[in-house]
Amino acid sequence: MRTVIVAPEIPAEAKLKCADPVKLPDRDLTGGETVSFWGRDRAALRICETRRAAAVGASNVQ
Template sequence: MTVTAPAQARAVCSAPVAIPDRAISEAEATTLWGRDRGALRICEQRRAAAIAAIDAAGESPAVDGGF
């Protein structure tokens, strides 16, 4: 059995985006922060789970170019 994963599955999720370089309200900053951090957490959990499953299969993953 060959286990495959796209190269993107081994890449760490993107860093959070910077808050805009303009005056924003506390509410906007909180909303942006919460949305960004939630997305980052979910991305990392999915990436880590994919790699753990591949590693648990005991195979060297091949890159197939799609997820």
């Protein structure tokens, strides 16, 4: 009998770099711009967390 350690395969999506926050212009933002930029950053954060969770899930497979 022999023991073989098999590393789990990490999903490709989980290896992608998380998006950088939106670059803000060097001026006061309008209310609409504030909401829009905030929304983009929040969406990117959720996508990144989904990928991270997939990587963690894949690495915990036994």
